[in-house]
Amino acid sequence: MTARNTRVARRTGAAVGLAAAAALLAGCAEELPTPVADEPFEGPVLTMEQETAVVQDVAGVLDKAAEENDPKALRSRVGGPALEVRKSQIKVAEERGDDSLVTQIPTDLRAAIIPTTETWPRVTYTITQPTENLEVPRMVAYQQESARDSYKLWSWVQLIPGTTMPNFADPEAIGSEEVAPDDDSLAVTPADAVARYADLVAKGTDDSEHADAFELPGESQDLVKRIQADARNVREAETFDTADGRYRLAFAARDDPLTVRTSDGGAVVMGVLDGNVRIDVEEGGTIPPLTETQSALLAGEDETNELYVEYTDQVALYVPPAGSEDPIRPLGYSHVAVAAANEIPKKRNTDREESEE
Template sequence: MRARRTSAAAGVALALALLAGCSTEVPQPDPDPVAETPPPALDEARFDRVLQEVAEAISAGDEARDPEVLSTRVTGPALDLRSGEYRLAEATDGEAVPEPITTAPQVQAVSATADFPRIAMAITEMPEGANLPLLVTLVQPEPREQYKLWGWVQLFPGVQTPALTHPEAGSAVVAPDADTLVATPTEVVERFVATINDTGSEFAPQFAADPYRDSLLSTTAELDEAVQAAGDATLSAEVGDDGPVSIATADGGAIVMGELRSELTFQKTVAGSELRAGGAIGALLGDDTEVRGSVTGISDVLVAFYVPPADAEDTTIQALGATTVLVEVTRDDSSAPAEE
């Protein structure tokens, strides 16, 4: 070991002597000019490989019905949604099945950024057993972490998706507070929630009609009418904990995927009457489905929007698709109506 050190030291000394006795200038590196915009974080081949690896993790998680298996390549709202679907499948003895998911892409968009998180989106082929494609969002939060599925939505029938920048060019990541759009991504989710809680909200004219809100509001009204002999059904929504995640479109707008929570509450108001929860809410309640006071079904929801650029002639925000899963049911027997 000592001989090696001596030899190494002699080599360094010789190199220094040669440099000192030579008048030629030491060559300086001549790096290529730094590009004005960063390259895409993934090329098309690597993105295809990531999508395939995510698909394999979903398949393994679905087979085991195990969120831990899923979590190797699924995170955030997507992990919450899929975990909720597993619980529903178990509670209904397999009658409720997880939504078909594919990551096979038709259209791809990859963020061009040197920073993190890095984002990629794809409009997929139609999953087997479904009749509408998905919009999937993947996120790489840190340099040493893998891309994971952050969220997915089923696109609405007939929806026109905006043109995305080709993966070879890369797309800009749009920050939650970006002021280049008709509303910041954070504001989009907040205002959409406001239109669910109040159909007469001042923000309602900013959004085009969409099947998710139409179905949510009409279903709640029908349930409220169905239980009126014993109580009422009410709906509320709030902004979720994660996101939004956004990527620029070719026209300077953005696709924004945001999370919200909706709560459907059955409240018994007529003493002596009988009110029971059915469907998925009843399944998660278990054997005791009676509503004595109130029962609330809590759903995690992802919605994707097209948000025009701030200088667009048409400033209407369009919901492109949604995914909703019942993830929790709570009860409050203390709110039962007083017996006469």
């Protein structure tokens, strides 16, 4: 018994020793963790908080610039066509001493459309609530041009009353894909869609070859109706004919519209149309500015027999996915005169392959 016990004891002792040694060693050498990168991000590049912060920040800059009548203050947060338009609006407001014609951009959002783009530029849309005086909701595009730029207000449109907005992917979980201007997964590439719309705006539904591709809102006014109506008003004025007046207008699309895909595979394109209106009457006649904005832009220049007004029009179009029979639908527009002159210049903002009447 003793012998056996001894052996057992000895073995046990050895085991204990080993265990203790192992324990000591293990205790001393805990492994250094190595960094493990989580799964790459998928989904929106901005959180709703960030989006809201951007919107607020932009609004702050807009307010400040408007208060101080200082268009330069806009630069940090406003770019693209929005900058031109806003500058003009501020200038007009200053001239008139009244900022009622400055487009309000509410910060209360009805929806946000946040992109998933990992590269730059990035774009995000928002749809606002109606303004305080119940103007229609705006659809606003913000763009971040490069990684070191902040998101800037790029363009906005007033949504056409009664328009049905297409659905976008959940901005918090999924995010929306940006679409290149020449993307061919759509019925028409974004660039083409805007160009055709420009043609339609300039020529009207009767004369434009693209009229069939668009479904214009029936009762409400869209940009096409608005422009054509303005033209008609002038042309049909009694004295206009007798004075041998001419009313010419031109619209041309700018390149590189912003495009974000919708849930159904289509996209919402926010583009810019440069437009101008040239009116002239017989020698000796005079043309008064047609709007308050124009008169402000003319800033007291003498009335002549010519009137030239330039517009920077921001438009939003829904373009259906490729293969769809659906038409392109205008969603909203912003028609703002940015320059006016009492003579028709040789060089105009629509100078390119211009579609002129």
